[in-house]
Amino acid sequence: MEIKKEKAKILKKIKETKSLKELDEVFKEAQNEIKNFTQKLKKLSLKQRKKFGKEINELKEKLEKEYRAKKQVLQEKTKEKKEFFDVTAPGKKIELGSFHPITLVKNRAEEIFQSLGFEIILGPEIEDEWHNFDALNIPPDHPARDVLSLGKTFYLEEKKLMRSHTSSVQIRYMEKNNPPLKIVAPGKVFRKDAIDATHEIEFWQLEGLMVDKKISVANFKAIMEEFLKRFFEKEMKIRLRPSYFPFTEPSFEVDISCVICGGKGCQTCKESGWIEAGGAGMVHPQVFRNCKIDPKEWQGFAFGMGLTRLTMLKYKIPDIRYFHSGDLRFLKQF
Numbered sequence: 001m002e003i004k005k006e007k008a009k010i011l012k013k014i015k016e017t018k019s020l021k022e023l024d025e026v027f028k029e030a031q032n033e034i035k036n037f038t039q040k041l042k043k044l045s046l047k048q049r050k051k052f053g054k055e056i057n058e059l060k061e062k063l064e065k066e067y068r069a070k071k072q073v074l075q076e077k078t079k080e081k082k083e084f085f086d087v088t089a090p091g092k093k094i095e096l097g098s099f100h101p102i103t104l105v106k107n108r109a110e111e112i113f114q115s116l117g118f119e120i121i122l123g124p125e126i127e128d129e130w131h132n133f134d135a136l137n138i139p140p141d142h143p144a145r146d147v148l149s150l151g152k153t154f155y156l157e158e159k160k161l162m163r164s165h166t167s168s169v170q171i172r173y174m175e176k177n178n179p180p181l182k183i184v185a186p187g188k189v190f191r192k193d194a195i196d197a198t199h200e201i202e203f204w205q206l207e208g209l210m211v212d213k214k215i216s217v218a219n220f221k222a223i224m225e226e227f228l229k230r231f232f233e234k235e236m237k238i239r240l241r242p243s244y245f246p247f248t249e250p251s252f253e254v255d256i257s258c259v260i261c262g263g264k265g266c267q268t269c270k271e272s273g274w275i276e277a278g279g280a281g282m283v284h285p286q287v288f289r290n291c292k293i294d295p296k297e298w299q300g301f302a303f304g305m306g307l308t309r310l311t312m313l314k315y316k317i318p319d320i321r322y323f324h325s326g327d328l329r330f331l332k333q334f
């Protein structure tokens with residue numbers, strides 16, 4: 001039995017291993033070899049059995065000792081490799097989110113109106129008929145109030161509804177506060193509509209109200225022109241066209257010079273040079289009375305405009321459906 005020769009071979013192999021896997025393989029191989037030697041012992045004489053038995057035990061011990069030692073060395077090495085930290089490598093950047101374009105426009109609009117002395121007010125999205133319709137002088141048979149599919153209002157249980165404009169927020173404010181008033185109410189509003197490139201069932205609006213002793217349409221024009229100039233960062237012309245709303249008298253549509261072509265005529269303004277930006281008027285005396293404000297003492301203008309539409313004009317967004325698409329290719333541009 002060439003135990004000594006085998007011993008040298010095994011120890012050399014262990015020394016040369018480079019990985020834990022390789023070491024384990026060599027160790028198993030050596031154990032098998034030792035098993036073979038042990039089996040061969042049976043055939044030997046007692047004297048020889050004693051001699052070789054001792055040598056085998058020594059080999060076993062030596063093998064285990066070397067195995068443990070080498071294992072530790074290899075383990076240390078892999079640990080070092082894992083813990084290596086390159087301080088010169090550039091850091092991993094955290095992906096930053098961004099504001100939704102409507103939020104950007106809402107924030108900017110609020111900032112401008114605040115600097116013009118208006119207070120920002122908020123109110124509930126779920127409303128009652130009084131604040132959304134009756135107080136605004138909208139008669140019970142008005143088509144917008146139709147509970148059938150023809151109407152554009154989303155009705156809920158117990159005569160509640162989703163507000164169709166933020167006028168309701170201004171009514172709530174007038175019920176609790178005495179004039180003079182200078183407020184704007186931004187917020188989400190809801191209307192039953194067939195969704196297409198310019199219509200959604202949920203969109204953003206901003207309404208404003210200024211009430212004092214001698215407020216006129218001239219004040220409205222000045223405020224609106226100043227707002228639009230700051231918002232679009234260029235000189236803007238506005239045009240008032242006679243119109244009708246139950247909550248204002250007189251009432252008008254507010255057109256702005258086309259932000260795409262500057263008034264020359266293009267696809268967006270249908271070659272007219274003007275774009276509809278919202279509506280406005282002098283608050284109807286009945287609306288004041290509904291809020292316990294004396295219309296003989298107070299007067300003022302009110303206006304409403306679509307923040308969603310304003311966002312589309314400012315960033316030249318061709319389709320309203322992008323806003324709720326959740327598409328990062330769209331959102332990351334802002």
Ligand code: 2NL
Binds near residue numbers: 167247281287304
């Ligand atoms: C539009 C038209 C308008 C108002 C909103 C208003 C509010 C109160 C009293 C009187 Cl509390 N009026 N709001 C007035 C005229 C027009 O909005 O086209 N909006 C997008």
